[in-house]
Amino acid sequence: MIQNTQTNKHQLGALTGASKCENYYELHFATGEIAHFYILANGIFRLLLDPTQEFNENRTELIQLAQFDHSAFERSQVRATNDSLIIHSDKYQIIWAQNPAVISIFDETLHHNRMHQSLPLELSNDGTTEFLAENKNEFFYGGGLQNGYFSHKGHRIVIKHDQITGKGGVIMPVPFFWSNAGYGELRNTNQPGIYDFGKSTPGTTILTHQDKIFDCFYLLGSNPQEILQHYYTLTGKPIMLPEYAFGLGHIGDFCTTLWQPSKAQERNACKIGNNYYIRTKDQDAASGKASLNGEENYQFSARAMIDQYHAQHFPLSWFIPNYAVQTNNVHALEFFNDYALNQDVQPGFWHQSETELPAKTAFTFTDAQSANHDAKQLQGESHLTQPMVLAGSGSTGMQKSAALIFGDIGGNWDNITTQIAGMLGANLSGQPLVGAAIDGLQGGGNAQINVRDFEWKSFTPLLFYFDDQGDFCKNPFAYNKKITEINLAYLKLRQHLTNYLCTLNKQARDGEPIMRPLFSDFPDEKANYTSQFGNEFMLGHNILVAPITNGREDEQGNSRKDNLYLPGKKSMWIDLFTGKKYAGGKVYNNLLFPLWHLPVFVKSGSIFDWGKRNFLLYPQEQSETVIYNNTASANSENGASFTRISSQVKNEQLRVTIEPVAEEVPDAFKEQPTELTIMCDSYPDRVTIKINDQIVPVQEYGSIDAFNHAHEGIFYNVNYGLDEFRQYQKNKQSALQIKLAKRDITTTKIEISVHNMQYGKNVLVHEITSGVLPSPKLPAVDSSKISAHSFELAWPHNSAVQIEINNLLYVGITGKNFAFHELTPNTRYIIRMRYVIGNKVSEWSDLFGVITKHAAKDYAIENIKVDCNYASKENHPLSYLTDLKLASEWQTEQSPSHEQPLELTFTFEKVEKLSRMVYVPRNIDHKGAPLALAIAVSSDGVNFTTYADNLHWKPDTKNKVVGMRDVRAQKVRLTIYQSSQEMLAAREVIFFRAKR
Missing domain, CATH: 2.60.40.1760 (glycosyl hydrolase (family 31))
Structure with missing residues (x-):
């Protein structure tokens, strides 16, 4: 022992x-x-x-x-x-x-x-x-x-x-x-x-x-x-959400929010009606108060917000009007619920403890402890077969009763990568129904980040805004007409994906994540298991999303995207918006995406229900899918009716089979038409359609107008594209479109054969090694440009090259140099390069290596004990000051003064040789910034000597760096005499030890 x-x-x-x-x-x-x-x-x-x-x-x-x-x-x-x-x-x-x-x-x-x-x-x-x-x-x-x-x-x-x-x-x-x-x-x-x-x-x-x-x-x-x-x-298995849950939601406070007149020039001004306002806590300055039904001023009411969504042509699916306010005005809530339901918006109710719900409440937003209670209470409502419960935090087993949603500080590029990883982690931890607020709960104000955030979150399980919690308006029309139209296009695209999301929700109950890392579908590639390409994710088996995660742009304002990995050497990927095809197993660089264009790729072989039995196929080899449909008879346990569709391409012949719908379907849903859009590269020779093993003659039309007016027909469309995005680009895709009249979908089997089927045949062709192209010499590596997360390679000739790094092929690289970003600190990268012209490549260069530097955080001192003579605010404890998490924030109850200065004493586990101290201030505003302070150090933990006296810092959000080279200390004391406004705050105080 x-x-x-x-x-x-x-x-x-x-x-x-x-x-x-x-x-x-x-x-x-x-x-x-x-x-x-x-x-x-x-x-x-x-x-x-x-x-x-x-x-x-x-x-x-x-x-x-x-x-x-x-x-x-x-x-x-x-x-x-x-x-x-x-x-x-x-x-x-x-x-x-x-x-x-x-x-x-x-x-x-x-x-x-x-x-x-x-x-x-x-x-x-x-x-x-x-x-x-x-x-x-x-x-x-x-x-x-x-x-x-x-x-x-x-x-x-x-x-x-x-x-x-x-x-x-x-x-x-x-x-x-x-x-x-x-x-x-x-x-x-x-x-x-x-x-x-x-x-x-x-x-x-x-x-x-x-x-x-x-x-x-x-x-x-x-x-x-x-x-x-x-x-x-x-x-317990994850819940099945009702169909409306996958639409756009809005969460706000229409109980206590106050509005003050403003001007359009103000960065945080919101246009309400024909005038501009900002939120305020000063009742004397306020000219309007929010309400549920217009009890105060109608234009500031929850009803008016629903009207505003509809006036802007945004289909709003669900709405919570009392976020963070435990209102007791049940009559007003029930009155609002009636109005919302009349507008085809499902009303929700926020609360923090088990309580009786107002009449006609469709769903709740609560805490983890009350989630199970709410689910049972909603399940008891006769008209609610699929209850929706949202929770802002959770624990083991919450997936069986609630979905998880959260907010954050908006207007920050880093939040996008943070939330992608977080939601992937939730899915891998058994909570597949998860969402993060568009543009955050607080902060914001950056239009480009706002629209890019809406775009990628359109491909997450839950899509919603958290409003009235900060200075900026959070809704899809808060900015100019251009951004409003892009948001509307993505919301309409999401509506097409409703059945896909419902299907993923059903599959999640059997252990398949909804948002998943690349290794879920490509388990043989080691890089997919790490965070190397953690900024990308799969939505189900068929869609890969690679959000724009930084503000890098070209001269025309297009976002520049490097390091975009499309996995699977035998896979072909299709840009959802342009139809451009890419071979898998490569890391693409120098890609440009205008503001409306999110990098979204469909895996070849995919089959979608684009809504109302309009099936969209990207044929390759053999594939099969099961599409679930919410119907009036569906409930959370028995699931929904489903349609099985298979597709096979063999010897340039495509066969598509749509089986009869299985499970019970209400009579009102049995008679439905069927449409197919089959992506292809050229006009096929012949199309044969069988209904229940009987060949059915179907006319081919020569114009889209004639085809649209027909009950049944075939049309080869050379100008196919997503209707919602027509204003942004010319439709250059080609597709075979088929319409079939109404039939009983529970008894009808449809078989379609397409001869001379061509799609993406040339994309997966391997490069040819040419002896004419010389093998390149070793690229030069500028040691001064090696950092923890990047390095730059340079070569003598202005040419197109391919570079292999740790067995991954990087393409799309031209010129004389290229910088690689998003790398892992303190990691050795084995590299070789070859020239490329068309589909011909040279022999590889010799192998060489680059080692990235240590990250700065590797030198940050951990486990620092900190003491303070001032009390901390609730939920902002002193421990947050040295937890090395920049998202946490320490706050005091009051502001320091010269008569009563605030003292922070930091104690290390041992005597440390320091290099610098960094004070990371609050970044959402200028509140709580230290203005006047002094620093003292102690090597024995008892006696202190002054290191810096009479320091004065500006009240901004920039990090405050104090050089402490060659200082040996076991304790450091900060004495702060003054701060901006009514408190002192910091996201972090970090001490770095000297590099070895």
Whole structure:
């Protein structure tokens, strides 16, 4: 036994005995502990080690245990060897080594371990720690919505809600993670935890929870979908949202917001009616007050906002009028609900505790604790078969009752990458229904970021605005006509994707994420498991979205996009808007996208229901899809009717089969027409249509007008494009369009054959190596231009080149030099280059390498203790000052003065040799900025000497840097005499140690 008497920690002792009991194996250890090991199902095991030996199997409400019988346990077998106890369950061997007492799970079909403890459990009165061995190519996911991160190898995450919504914030902590090695773990606890995936000890995962009971479920699966299925078996399947939930939502405060007259020139002025106003908290300056139904001023009411959406031709789907206000005016709310429903807008209700809902409330926005209560209450309403509950935070199992939404500080490019990663992480943690507010909850004011944010979030599960929480208006028509029209085009495009989103919601219940990293569909490419291309995501199997994440533009204002990876060497990708085709397995650079154009790519072979049985096909080889449809008979458990469609291209002949709709369909929906749009490159020879095995003659039309007026027909369209985007470009795509008259979709099978089918045939052609092109010499690397995240290559001739970096092919590069961005710090990149002309390439150059520099954060001192003589505001604690999360913010209750200065004392774990201190001020406004201060240092932790006296800083949002070269200190004290406005605030105070 290894024991630390100072901390009362000890390792689990040797395994001394075991017995098979009624529904578990009882294990005894030399240190006196007893554990119960359960075989719940194939690939679902539980280890419960309780120092109190009470062994309450239902110790939390997180897990649904009633569904399990003892059959899997009864089928299991056990045998003992000289040094271990082996439990056989299906294809798995759970091996308990005797000394040290570590567990490993062996997969007999793969002949290797899925997981293996590297050390025995560490136990104490304050918590438990598990140590797991990591493989070199093993990656880790989960932990909930860890905003800014989804791939955790080499990182440490915290399982604790921290009130931070920006990067590093834990919006939804879930004590569940999984590994691509084929296992996951769910800790059955409500206590905080820290998961260290090789950050402090490379090669070892260290999992700690502040719970003296070790209660862990081990989930085994051959792919992420199986592991997530097991997670849902334990915690509940995600809800099915009603169809309106996928439309545009608006959340605002129409109970307390005050409005003050303004001028159009004011950056945060909002046009309401024919005049301009800004929000104010000064009742004397206010000329209008928001209300639900116009009780004060109609133009500022929730009703008026609905009218404004419709006047701008924006179809609004759902609306919450009382965000952050626990209003008791039930009569006014019910009156508003009637109006909203009359306008085909579903009304919602915000609250923070279990409460009775106003009449005709369609959905709620609540906290995690009340989500299950609301779901049951809404389910009880006879007209609501699919309740929608939104929650601003959550925990294990919330997916079975609510979707997760959150806000942030808007108007910031970094937020886009942060939220992509966060929402991917939520999906990989079992919460697939997630959304982030367009342009944030506060902040904003940047029109370009606003529209780019709307564009990419149109391809996320939930689309909505959070208004009335900051200075800027949050709605799709808050800016000029150009931006309003782009937003409207994307909203109409999203309407076409409603059935696709409903289908993804249905598939999510079986373990498939809605938003997913590239490895979900391309698991054989190592780069997809990291955050290297984490700014991209798949929406289901068929759509790849690569949001614009920075303000880089050319002279015409087009966004410049580099480092865009389209995976799959055998895949072809089609730009959704232009129809341009790209070969997969390449990293594209120097791409230009005008403001209206979001980089969105469709995978060849995809099949969509574009709405009302208008099927859109991108044919390649063989593909099949199941499309789910919400109907009046659908409910959250039984799902919806579905249509199975298959497509096959063989020997230049396309066959499309649309099976009869399965499951119950109401009579009103049975008779429907069918339309197909089949993307192609040239005019086909012949089209044959069969209805229930009978050939049906269908006329071909020569004009789009004649085709549109026909009940049935065929038309080869050489000017096909998305109608919503016609004003931005000429339609240059070609497509075969087919219309079929109304038939009973529950009994009708449709088969279509297209001869001489050509689509993308030349895109996947490999380059030809030419001996005429000389092999390039090694490119030059300017060492002064190597940073933590970028480096630049230069070559002697102005030419087109292809560059391979760590086995990834970068294309679209011309000129004499090129800078690579978005790289990983302190990483070696192996590079070679070749010239390219057309489809001919030279031989490769010799290999060479570049190592990126350490990131600045690698030199930031961690675990700094800080003391202050001033009280901190609630939800802005002093600990935020040194947590190294720029999204958190410390605030004081009052402002310092010369008579009573504020003192911040920072204590390091040891004497540090410093290089600089950085004070990161509040960036949403100029409030709380330090104006006058002094700095003192102490090397012994007792005696201080003045380092800088009488410092004066400007009240702006720029970082304040103080050079501290060669200073050795164990403590640093900041004495602040004055701040701007009524408080002192900081996002962070960072101390950097000197570089070694």
